[in-house]
Amino acid sequence: MSAAVPGFAKILLSGVLPIVAPALLLGLVHGAAWGWAAAALGWLLIVLMQTRRLTVLAAWLDAPDRAGRVPDAGGAWGEVFTRLSRRLHHDARRVEEIEAELQSFREAMDAVPDGLVILDASHQIQWSNRAAGEHLSIRLPRDDGAIIEQLVRLPGFADYLGNPDGQAPFILRSKAARSRVYAIRAVPLGKHKQLLVSLDVTDAHRVEAMRSTFVANVSHELRTPLTVVSGFLEHFTDGGAMSAEQRLYFARIMSDQTRRMLSLVDDLLTLSRLEAEDAPASEEEVEMGPLLAQLLSEAQSLSEGRHGIQVFCHGPALRGNRKELHSAFGNLVSNAIRYTPAGGEIRIEWGTRDRLGVFSVHDSGVGIPAEHLPRLTERFYRVDRGRSRDTGGTGLGLAIVKHILLRHQAALLIESRVGEGSTFRAEFPAWRLPPLA
Amino acid sequence: MSSHLSKQFDLELEGVRTRVLQMGGLVERQLMAAIDAFNTGNIEAMQEVVRTDAEVDAYEVGIDEDCTLLIARRQPAACDLRLVMAISRIVTDLERSGDKAAKIANKSRKLHRVSGQRIPRLSDLHHCGSLVAAMLQGALDSLARMDVDAARQVIRADKEIDAAFNSILRQLVTYMMEDPRTISEALDIIWIAKAIERVGDHATNIAENVIYTVSGIDVRHTGSAARKAEKA
Numbered sequence: 001m002s003a004a005v006p007g008f009a010k011i012l013l014s015g016v017l018p019i020v021a022p023a024l025l026l027g028l029v030h031g032a033a034w035g036w037a038a039a040a041l042g043w044l045l046i047v048l049m050q051t052r053r054l055t056v057l058a059a060w061l062d063a064p065d066r067a068g069r070v071p072d073a074g075g076a077w078g079e080v081f082t083r084l085s086r087r088l089h090h091d092a093r094r095v096e097e098i099e100a101e102l103q104s105f106r107e108a109m110d111a112v113p114d115g116l117v118i119l120d121a122s123h124q125i126q127w128s129n130r131a132a133g134e135h136l137s138i139r140l141p142r143d144d145g146a147i148i149e150q151l152v153r154l155p156g157f158a159d160y161l162g163n164p165d166g167q168a169p170f171i172l173r174s175k176a177a178r179s180r181v182y183a184i185r186a187v188p189l190g191k192h193k194q195l196l197v198s199l200d201v202t203d204a205h206r207v208e209a210m211r212s213t214f215v216a217n218v219s220h221e222l223r224t225p226l227t228v229v230s231g232f233l234e235h236f237t238d239g240g241a242m243s244a245e246q247r248l249y250f251a252r253i254m255s256d257q258t259r260r261m262l263s264l265v266d267d268l269l270t271l272s273r274l275e276a277e278d279a280p281a282s283e284e285e286v287e288m289g290p291l292l293a294q295l296l297s298e299a300q301s302l303s304e305g306r307h308g309i310q311v312f313c314h315g316p317a318l319r320g321n322r323k324e325l326h327s328a329f330g331n332l333v334s335n336a337i338r339y340t341p342a343g344g345e346i347r348i349e350w351g352t353r354d355r356l357g358v359f360s361v362h363d364s365g366v367g368i369p370a371e372h373l374p375r376l377t378e379r380f381y382r383v384d385r386g387r388s389r390d391t392g393g394t395g396l397g398l399a400i401v402k403h404i405l406l407r408h409q410a411a412l413l414i415e416s417r418v419g420e421g422s423t424f425r426a427e428f429p430a431w432r433l434p435p436l437a
Numbered sequence: 438m439s440s441h442l443s444k445q446f447d448l449e450l451e452g453v454r455t456r457v458l459q460m461g462g463l464v465e466r467q468l469m470a471a472i473d474a475f476n477t478g479n480i481e482a483m484q485e486v487v488r489t490d491a492e493v494d495a496y497e498v499g500i501d502e503d504c505t506l507l508i509a510r511r512q513p514a515a516c517d518l519r520l521v522m523a524i525s526r527i528v529t530d531l532e533r534s535g536d537k538a539a540k541i542a543n544k545s546r547k548l549h550r551v552s553g554q555r556i557p558r559l560s561d562l563h564h565c566g567s568l569v570a571a572m573l574q575g576a577l578d579s580l581a582r583m584d585v586d587a588a589r590q591v592i593r594a595d596k597e598i599d600a601a602f603n604s605i606l607r608q609l610v611t612y613m614m615e616d617p618r619t620i621s622e623a624l625d626i627i628w629i630a631k632a633i634e635r636v637g638d639h640a641t642n643i644a645e646n647v648i649y650t651v652s653g654i655d656v657r658h659t660g661s662a663a664r665k666a667e668k669a
Contacts, residue, residue: 122448142582149455150581153462158455 115198217380225257267396280321306342328404340365357428367418377402460496467538472566475545486542493535523646530639565601576643591644598637
């Protein structure tokens with residue numbers, strides 16, 4: 001109130017004194033009637049002036065000057081105008097600040113990779129971020145105020161929303177992109193509101209699916225030979241009449257099947273060992289000449305003279321784990337032999353190209369249709385199910401090759417034409433080769 | 438939608454709309470499950486589709502009663518009345534679509550039980566199925582958002598379905614002419630294709646009802662000429 005007293009005094013001095021003083025003077029000189037008349041005229045003038053200033057104030061409040069200029073009004077009014085204008089400016093700045101904050105907050109929310117939707121008590125959408133638009137196809141402002149169950153109509157979602165306490169998140173398989181999977185969780189927000197959080201869990205689901213198909217595949221691969229063996233064993237123990245020839249035939253089949261199981265388990269162990277460690281245990285300079293000679297002799301014993309096999313070695317030594325490289329190259333060579341009909345040609349080659357170390361196996365075999373190429377290194381992926389098992393594959397060979405090559409920072413390139421043959425090429429980085437002398 | 442003096446009325450109306458859309462969601466899933474099952478031969482999924490049909494029927498009965506009660510108690514007018522009328526018609530379309538999904542599942546089960554397929558699973562059928570699923574989704578989305586443009590798009594898409602259906606028919610006729618042993622299998626596939634095509638018609642009906650609710654214009658049984666005049 002202390003500020004009001006000088007203000008009041010100012011009003012007295014500037015507003016009242018100029019009228020009262022002349023009126024008093026006139027009254028003293030010319031008589032009371034003149035004095036009253038002057039006073040009345042003065043008051044009238046003041047009232048008129050105040051009314052005019054009030055109009056100016058009203059107009060200024062409706063449309064404040066952008067540049068912050070205050071209408072010229074002397075005396076006490078001027079003070080009022082200045083203060084009002086200061087207050088207005090201050091408020092405008094606050095609003096701007098808050099808007100800027102809100103904007104940056106919105107941008108931050110839009111950058112969040114999880115979908116966020118705020119629902120009111122009747123499940124109407126109040127706000128959502130950009131990711132929610134992708135996950136649940138909710139778009140603001142179009143869907144502002146829409147009831148979420150009307151837009152997300154998947155059976156079970158409404159029930160989940162009605163009673164989300166302590167439940168596992170709702171799993172939504174998106175229809176727009178049917179391969180995407182989202183986990184939706186409803187969190188209470190304040191007293192009546194709810195916050196929906198949607199998370200893209202497609203990858204996790206894919207991994208889970210891969211794991212279960214892997215287990216199913218392994219079980220299946222082991223089961224088939226086991227069924228054969230157990231069937232024959234039953235036949236043996238039943239004591240059915242059997243010629244020595246039949247007995248030998250059965251025994252051979254059983255030993256084939258057992259070998260198949262063994263090689264499958266071996267491959268599985270190799271794969272799991274390769275996966276467990278990131279890098280080979282030990283690396284050395286592997287002389288490629290002897291390694292290729294070894295591959296050749298193994299190939300010849302597997303081929304039993306049915307193929308023409310050639311080996312070319314015109315590259316330097318390769319830095320890596322000898323055992324693993326042997327396993328990877330051996331797998332590529334044995335694949336070539338198994339998928340090339342008798343009389344075909346197989347060429348094993350080691351050399352350099354563009355300073356890369358290139359190991360390649362070329363065959364004139366059956367070839368692989370292009371659509372299978374990208375999935376060839378998946379475990380148990382088979383182009384032709386019946387055929388590859390007949391030839392004794394485990395379905396894990398190329399998966400092992402891929403893993404070993406990855407550990408050696410090498411790339412596996414496959415070129416193939418149906419009926420003409422395939423080329424499997426492993427390219428090793430330059431630093432794995434000895435520096436050029 | 439517009440707000441009323443009576444908040445309760447709004448809630449009831451929105452409640453019915455939500456239930457219709459929930460029913461629609463169920464039918465959407467049924468349809469997709471049936472088409473997927475036809476492709477993959479998953480017998481369990483087919484049985485599941487047939488089983489869930491009872492749920493769809495229960496929805497229809499419940500929503501119909503809600504509509505009757507709403508009219509009796511609230512005596513809606515103008516666009517509210519149109520909405521209630523449209524909903525009671527949409528429910529019927531949805532229920533029929535659900536039946537069609539069950540039919541697809543049933544026929545696929547029969548097809549897969551018979552050993553030895555003579556006709557390969559036509560990719561056109563799958564394409565047609567996903568088109569119809571998208572149409573149904575579009576129709577329901579247009580109902581949820583009361584979006585006339587989206588509804589018009591659904592109605593236009595029906596032409597594509599008809600074309601796809603005709604192409605499937607032609608292919609099957611070729612198979613039947615080449616080898617009369619394929620006839621019984623081809624007939625079953627025709628039933629399935631027809632069911633899919635019918636769902637497209639039901640989706641169109643739903644979209645027409647949405648247009649009716651929003652604009653009060655009945656676009657049923659009007660040719661493209663009339664529709665053009667209305668647009669102008």
